[in-house]
Amino acid sequence: HGMELPWKCKMGVSGCANDCAEVCLKDFGLIGTPRGWHLMAGGNGGAAPRLARRIVEHVPDADQALTMLDRLVTWFRSQQRKCRAGKLLDEVGIETLRRIALGDDG
Numbered sequence: 001h002g003m004e005l006p007w008k009c010k011m012g013v014s015g016c017a018n019d020c021a022e023v024c025l026k027d028f029g030l031i032g033t034p035r036g037w038h039l040m041a042g043g044n045g046g047a048a049p050r051l052a053r054r055i056v057e058h059v060p061d062a063d064q065a066l067t068m069l070d071r072l073v074t075w076f077r078s079q080q081r082k083c084r085a086g087k088l089l090d091e092v093g094i095e096t097l098r099r100i101a102l103g104d105d106g
Helices: 062-079 085-092 094-102
Strands: 011-014 028-033 036-041 053-059
Touching (some): 028 062, 036 062, 036 085, 053 062, 053 094, 062 094, 085 094
8 A cells, every 4th residue: 555654563464374474463464264364453573472363254355355454454544543553452342343344333
């Protein structure tokens, strides 16, 4: 996208369930499985590591998964907070992020 975000944000895509790209340590990402894509959010490495949470499971279509990822990143940007995605996830809850990803936030 080339979009400017309010704070550091890392993303990753792993083509298999082994998560070789370490999506579990990224703010946002996708993990490929035989049944589709898992949309992940809230991971972080470094001094305060945390594993990303599964926001939506088994999204069958890659374009649909990318649309959901775009919704989450756009929402993250709109918050204009100087923090990582995991902190926002803690504040708003996983169900809020799930609704945003699925387009049910309005």
